[in-house]
Amino acid sequence: MILGLAGNQNCGKTTLFNQLTGSNQHVGNFPGVTVARKDGQIRGHKDVTVVDLPGIYSLSPYSNEEIVTRDFLLNNNPDAIINIVDATNIERNLYLSMQLIELDIPMVIALNMMDEVRANGGTIKIKEFQKQLGVPVIPISASKNEGVEELIDTVLEVAEAKRAPRRQDFCSGAVHRTIHSIAHMVEDHAQRIKVPPRFAATKLVEGDEPMRKALRLSENEIDMVMHDVTEMERELGTDREAALADMRYSFIESLCASTVVKMGESREHRRSVAIDRVLTGKYLAIPIFLLIMMLIFWLTFGVIGTALSDLLSLGITAVTDAADAGLTAYGINPIVKSLVIDGVFAGVGSVLQFLPIIVVLFFFLSILEDSGYMARVAFVMDKLLRRIGLSGRSFVPMLIGFGCSVPAIMSTRTLSSERDRKMTILLTPFMSCSAKLPIYAVFTAAFFPKHAALVMILLYVMGILMGVGSGLLMRGTVFHGNPVPFVMELPNYRMPSAKSVLLLIWDKARDFLVRAFTVIFVATIIIWFLQTFDTRFNPVSSGSDSMLAMIGRWIAPIFAPLGFGDWMSSTALITGFTAKEAVISTLAVLTGTDVSNLPQALSTLFTPLTAFTFLTFTLLYTPCIAAVNAVRQEMGSVRSAVGVVFYQCGVAWIAAFLVYQAGRLVAG
Amino acid sequence: MTLDRLKIGKSSKIVEVRGEGALRRRLLDMGLTPNTEVMVRKMAPMGDPIEIHLRGYELTLRMDDAKKIVIEEA
Numbered sequence: 179m180i181l182g183l184a185g186n187q188n189c190g191k192t193t194l195f196n197q198l199t200g201s202n203q204h205v206g207n208f209p210g211v212t213v214a215r216k217d218g219q220i221r222g223h224k225d226v227t228v229v230d231l232p233g234i235y236s237l238s239p240y241s242n243e244e245i246v247t248r249d250f251l252l253n254n255n256p257d258a259i260i261n262i263v264d265a266t267n268i269e270r271n272l273y274l275s276m277q278l279i280e281l282d283i284p285m286v287i288a289l290n291m292m293d294e295v296r297a298n299g300g301t302i303k304i305k306e307f308q309k310q311l312g313v314p315v316i317p318i319s320a321s322k323n324e325g326v327e328e329l330i331d332t333v334l335e336v337a338e339a340k341r342a343p344r345r346q347d348f349c350s351g352a353v354h355r356t357i358h359s360i361a362h363m364v365e366d367h368a369q370r371i372k373v374p375p376r377f378a379a380t381k382l383v384e385g386d387e388p389m390r391k392a393l394r395l396s397e398n399e400i401d402m403v404m405h406d407v408t409e410m411e412r413e414l415g416t417d418r419e420a421a422l423a424d425m426r427y428s429f430i431e432s433l434c435a436s437t438v439v440k441m442g443e444s445r446e447h448r449r450s451v452a453i454d455r456v457l458t459g460k461y462l463a464i465p466i467f468l469l470i471m472m473l474i475f476w477l478t479f480g481v482i483g484t485a486l487s488d489l490l491s492l493g494i495t496a497v498t499d500a501a502d503a504g505l506t507a508y509g510i511n512p513i514v515k516s517l518v519i520d521g522v523f524a525g526v527g528s529v530l531q532f533l534p535i536i537v538v539l540f541f542f543l544s545i546l547e548d549s550g551y552m553a554r555v556a557f558v559m560d561k562l563l564r565r566i567g568l569s570g571r572s573f574v575p576m577l578i579g580f581g582c583s584v585p586a587i588m589s590t591r592t593l594s595s596e597r598d599r600k601m602t603i604l605l606t607p608f609m610s611c612s613a614k615l616p617i618y619a620v621f622t623a624a625f626f627p628k629h630a631a632l633v634m635i636l637l638y639v640m641g642i643l644m645g646v647g648s649g650l651l652m653r654g655t656v657f658h659g660n661p662v663p664f665v666m667e668l669p670n671y672r673m674p675s676a677k678s679v680l681l682l683i684w685d686k687a688r689d690f691l692v693r694a695f696t697v698i699f700v701a702t703i704i705i706w707f708l709q710t711f712d713t714r715f716n717p718v719s720s721g722s723d724s725m726l727a728m729i730g731r732w733i734a735p736i737f738a739p740l741g742f743g744d745w746m747s748s749t750a751l752i753t754g755f756t757a758k759e760a761v762i763s764t765l766a767v768l769t770g771t772d773v774s775n776l777p778q779a780l781s782t783l784f785t786p787l788t789a790f791t792f793l794t795f796t797l798l799y800t801p802c803i804a805a806v807n808a809v810r811q812e813m814g815s816v817r818s819a820v821g822v823v824f825y826q827c828g829v830a831w832i833a834a835f836l837v838y839q840a841g842r843l844v845a846g
Numbered sequence: 847m848t849l850d851r852l853k854i855g856k857s858s859k860i861v862e863v864r865g866e867g868a869l870r871r872r873l874l875d876m877g878l879t880p881n882t883e884v885m886v887r888k889m890a891p892m893g894d895p896i897e898i899h900l901r902g903y904e905l906t907l908r909m910d911d912a913k914k915i916v917i918e919e920a
Contacts, residue, residue: 420879665869
């Protein structure tokens, strides 16, 4: 049995999903789009799957989230819908319910946050309320796990009895007549494509293009529909879309007037308004936001991240040393030992080193999201990102990019529009990640000891500018057309639930390990192989004889116009693909020195100008394999991931070329 | 007059929602239908977007979009 869980954003849908399923969840995508789909088995009912549908406000055909929900409900034949409704915000939440009811699928309304309504002196006459709506209504509190058992029982009962909503007619007058006449007219077409005629008719009256196409109406029928609609518009003195929205809200208003004893302004709402006086206030909003982000960065990449990373590498080193000693004592072939130690252990280590960052960062991000603060950030920062065709929602993921692209790309999942999500994923790698800092540090120490800070700032700014430029370019090409409207709810602040936070962390960590492990591991092994052997598969004694060095020599001419056409720097760039900090260790190995003496060694390879062009290229060229894999995972497409690699390498080459040539002109 | 010109803290009733396509539909779906009472709560620190209060909840929209919402004269 399949159930669909539908509801608005911020109505407690995820909390309810977690209560229904526990940790029996499976994350995937809806076919063809990057809209996330979560399935789970209902606790105690192994044969019942519930699908968490995207948080939407309407079944209009304008966003992929809405279309996906519609398609799922119409084509996957769910046995019932659980429609979760936030009782503290009942009018707007019921707007979606009215459209869901028209789908003629057995349905139950879960009236969430009833505890909050009651605590604030409100109440809902449930019996009368469900009588007027024609579907069972169960008051629940998802966060306190109240009423959930009753909800499950009711849904299963309704689904087994195939009890469709008892009422679909919520309209009167001209709208009523028009919908009915059109429903009759298109009945055959609708039944052919297995869509309830009533739903088809309503959508046609609204002017819904996908529905009109799907029904394949004849010219004559289209004319008749148009005739009815025009007649209705004339009679009501308004247009079709406004007429139907008004019809739904009018019914909801009269329903609420007769069954809902409104609560006074709730404590939660008053508290939210008070908090917002500070957090989105004119003077404090931006400083506080920056402070919060700095704190998160400091904790993630400094305090906790470093501590966990150190602990982890301590463990890895201990295991590696033990294995090393064991293998040596056993007298194993040095190549096999190198495979185990430098290949396998290094590979596992490079996957695991992301884990502390991901866990800690998503701990903070899920608190920001669940508390309602993320929506405020979008509100405060929207103006900055509007020019490149994005909204304030993309600000935090891009900011995380300065720490690490991998969690930054993973965090775009919370963006509610697919277009914004894709664009943010593509722009995030331009934010210079913290793994590039060691490279900047070594090069500035070697070439710009007096202007280290200036050079670094210059690099960061260049990355941001390239991101903005790419955004403008994409807005004009790949993502042309109108951006998704930025009309966003600012939900009341809420205490994040520990369960949701932990589940999200678990989700992200598992997601990363499962999907990134193979890719990163294989890449590390390949690099190890290329570094260890020459073309005749003999182990090399010096780094300059390896296959990797040979490939470095092949591609070195590509970098000649950028001023660093020697094989060592191109070889270092290749290893940088597995992890950016590898650029430095490779350069140290190839120049026959260690990292602390690398600045001196580099002065034979680079001039200050070519050093700066090299930094420019390193800043912009392909993200590391873990980030590329995150792009593939979140975009659901290998092509996009490969595209990112080539696009960024191209941008990097052009930028470095311009820097080098301009530098030569200036130097004369 | 249009919603972008309503002073902070003041309320009015919606007369008509103009515009077209996804934006207009979104505004209607979010409950900005004729005769709905709206109050402008605040403006973002950079002067745009604005935060409004309607039907018991808070909504943010951009100034450009607020221009499409016709409201009753104060």
